[in-house]
Amino acid sequence: MTLFCRCACYRCRKATNHYQISFLAKKMKLSTPIPTATALACLALATAFGSPSAVAQDDRVFPLKGGAAVKGKIVERTRDKVVIEVRGANQNFPSNEIARVVFDGEPQQLTRAKDLIGAGNLDQAIDEFKKIDVPSIKSDEIKKDYEFFRGYLAAANALRGKGDAAGAKTLLLNWAKENSTSHLFYSASEKLGELAMATGTPNEAAKYFGALAGSPFPDLKVKGGYLSGKAFLALNQTAEAKAKFAAVTQAQVSDAASLKLKKLANVASVSCDAAEGKADQALQALEKIVDESDSADAELFSALYNTMGNILQTAGKHEEAILAFLKTDLLYASEVDAHAEALYWLSQLWPKVGENQRATEAKSKLSKLYPTSQWLTK
Numbered sequence: 001m002t003l004f005c006r007c008a009c010y011r012c013r014k015a016t017n018h019y020q021i022s023f024l025a026k027k028m029k030l031s032t033p034i035p036t037a038t039a040l041a042c043l044a045l046a047t048a049f050g051s052p053s054a055v056a057q058d059d060r061v062f063p064l065k066g067g068a069a070v071k072g073k074i075v076e077r078t079r080d081k082v083v084i085e086v087r088g089a090n091q092n093f094p095s096n097e098i099a100r101v102v103f104d105g106e107p108q109q110l111t112r113a114k115d116l117i118g119a120g121n122l123d124q125a126i127d128e129f130k131k132i133d134v135p136s137i138k139s140d141e142i143k144k145d146y147e148f149f150r151g152y153l154a155a156a157n158a159l160r161g162k163g164d165a166a167g168a169k170t171l172l173l174n175w176a177k178e179n180s181t182s183h184l185f186y187s188a189s190e191k192l193g194e195l196a197m198a199t200g201t202p203n204e205a206a207k208y209f210g211a212l213a214g215s216p217f218p219d220l221k222v223k224g225g226y227l228s229g230k231a232f233l234a235l236n237q238t239a240e241a242k243a244k245f246a247a248v249t250q251a252q253v254s255d256a257a258s259l260k261l262k263k264l265a266n267v268a269s270v271s272c273d274a275a276e277g278k279a280d281q282a283l284q285a286l287e288k289i290v291d292e293s294d295s296a297d298a299e300l301f302s303a304l305y306n307t308m309g310n311i312l313q314t315a316g317k318h319e320e321a322i323l324a325f326l327k328t329d330l331l332y333a334s335e336v337d338a339h340a341e342a343l344y345w346l347s348q349l350w351p352k353v354g355e356n357q358r359a360t361e362a363k364s365k366l367s368k369l370y371p372t373s374q375w376l377t378k
Helices: 009-013 019-027 034-049 106-119 122-130 140-159 165-178 185-198 202-213 216-233 238-249 256-275 279-292 299-316 319-329 336-353 356-369
Strands: 061-065 070-077 081-086 089-094 098-102
Touching: 061 081, 061 089, 070 089, 070 106, 098 106, 106 122, 106 140, 122 140, 122 299, 140 165, 140 185, 165 185, 185 202, 202 216, 216 238, 216 256, 238 256, 256 299, 279 299, 299 319, 299 336, 319 336, 336 356
Parallel strands: none
Antiparallel strands: 061 070, 061 098, 070 081, 081 089
């Protein structure tokens, strides 16, 4: 005689023989008749093994360098690390080595928005983020994450000229004041610094970037040092800027991002030399970097040509300066900040060579592409 389990679960369907079910009932010390024992045995099996819908998702930490997410229970988050408990043992992840953290029970739209941000799909991330049912968020940790990404996305949107920079700054600053020990603090500080630079307050930017430079991580020290130097340079504090750039160029780092920043710091340091009256030597140094570098590096080459343009225009070489800024405009427009700067200087330089119409076109292009850029208000 064969009996069939009413719950129809896979594990119980395997125990369809009368004797198998009786054996299970005895092992569970059940004294009820076989039909009842069958039901209870199946219930016990379902409870023991769990159904797919009852399985916990777990918190997850995604390493920056790729690989599978680490699943478990996050037991600690500080500015410098995230600690996740995995099968009774704690694993520490330095905050600079984390791509993203996903909490058990967070809205799927928030998780997808994080994924899209990591993939560089900002528009899709914003659309997904808008779908989040905020009142349904009960966990304090998830609420903090929500508020961070709300500010982060607003800032990123403003930095590309499509949002309210002041509003984004308020959101991120309020979050940072209440979550200064979060592993996301450095990311918030960087975005606040970028917003400050974009809105013409480099003194504030130096403070925010200083938080990165003060971190215990070599890569963040390099990034913070370089960005702080740029802020001091915007304040015409060349001695302070040059010191920051020198520290970056001398840093012992090997990751690709830091090595690129070392090159950018070298370019910026040359501009400090030009400001100190060494224009000819500065231009020669920049030409050498151009010859030795890969022109596919848009970030480096837009910085190179803009630096050349600034040195040349200061020396009164307007046509040569225009050619330098045109290279950024025509070849490296993907670099938003550098492109906006190039368009501004083109709008200022074209009239000096009798090309007023082209100056108007450059100013119109700047206004259309970057309506919230600091270069529009200069």
